[in-house]
Amino acid sequence: xxxxxxxxxxxxxxxxxxxxxxxxxxxxxxxxxxxxxxxxxxxxxxxxxxxxxxxxxxxxxxxxxxxxxxxxxxxxxxxxxxxxxxxxxxxxxxxxxxxxxxxxxxxxxxxxxx
Amino acid sequence: xxxxxxxxxxxxxxxxxxxxxxxxxxxxxxxxxxxxxxxxxxxxxxxxxxxxxxxxxxxxxxxxxxxxxxxxxxxxxxxxxxxxxxxxxxxxxxxxxxxxxxxxxxxxxxxxxxxxx
Numbered sequence: 254x255x256x257x258x259x260x261x262x263x264x265x266x267x268x269x270x271x272x273x274x275x276x277x278x279x280x281x282x283x284x285x286x287x288x289x290x291x292x293x294x295x296x297x298x299x300x301x302x303x304x305x306x307x308x309x310x311x312x313x314x315x316x317x318x319x320x321x322x323x324x325x326x327x328x329x330x331x332x333x334x335x336x337x338x339x340x341x342x343x344x345x346x347x348x349x350x351x352x353x354x355x356x357x358x359x360x361x362x363x364x365x366x367x
Numbered sequence: 368x369x370x371x372x373x374x375x376x377x378x379x380x381x382x383x384x385x386x387x388x389x390x391x392x393x394x395x396x397x398x399x400x401x402x403x404x405x406x407x408x409x410x411x412x413x414x415x416x417x418x419x420x421x422x423x424x425x426x427x428x429x430x431x432x433x434x435x436x437x438x439x440x441x442x443x444x445x446x447x448x449x450x451x452x453x454x455x456x457x458x459x460x461x462x463x464x465x466x467x468x469x470x471x472x473x474x475x476x477x478x479x480x481x482x483x484x
Contacts (some may be wrong), residue, residue: 287473293460295478296460296477296478297475351398354401357411357412
């Protein structure tokens with residue numbers, strides 16, 4: 254079946270640096286994408302989302318970029334802090350009859366060193 | 368506060384027994400809930416879609432007779448792992464949708480850690 258994948262399984266950065274986490278997706282029918290943060294032993298925590306009619310969306314310290322041409326999604330975290338250390342997942346939704354169903358990428362472990 | 372609650376958060380059981388996990392939407396009605404499974408150091412995999420008042424829809428490869436899903440009310444879905452075995456040990460996570468569109472209206476529970484001895 255189609256899936257969402259990530260290029261880098263781990264990412265280590267220094268506190269204060271900017272982090273970029275990448276994601277490739279394969280389902281061209283997907284029209285909604287979400288980035289989640291998951292801390293150990295907890296459920297996914299919503300970070301930011303973007304619809305396919307947009308190519309960029311900004312939140313507090315985070316920016317999501319969507320390139321539909323190459324089916325690529327990225328999450329940029331500005332001024333990364335130790336509290337940002339977690340596993341980050343991208344997820345996609347194809348909408349329609351699959352409304353609410355998410356396909357998750359493999360995840361990237363972000364480690365922020367003080 | 369949490370809008371989707373799971374119970375129990377952790378459960379340990381003996382092989383061969385059945386375990387029930389609850390997923391509740393706390394302040395909204397959820398006609399649809401979703402169950403995911405996550406093995407250590409892996410991603411979340413959708414198991415099934417739970418529809419209030421009707422049978423659940425299972426993803427390919429998920430045994431419906433082993434993972435019984437009941438969505439008897441608009442605020443509660445339950446997942447029962449029947450005749451659990453050590454390979455069923457996993458982190459089970461539910462999600463629920465609120466509203467007519469998905470944007471910003473999809474909430475995850477905190478997960479339930481199942482350990483089968």
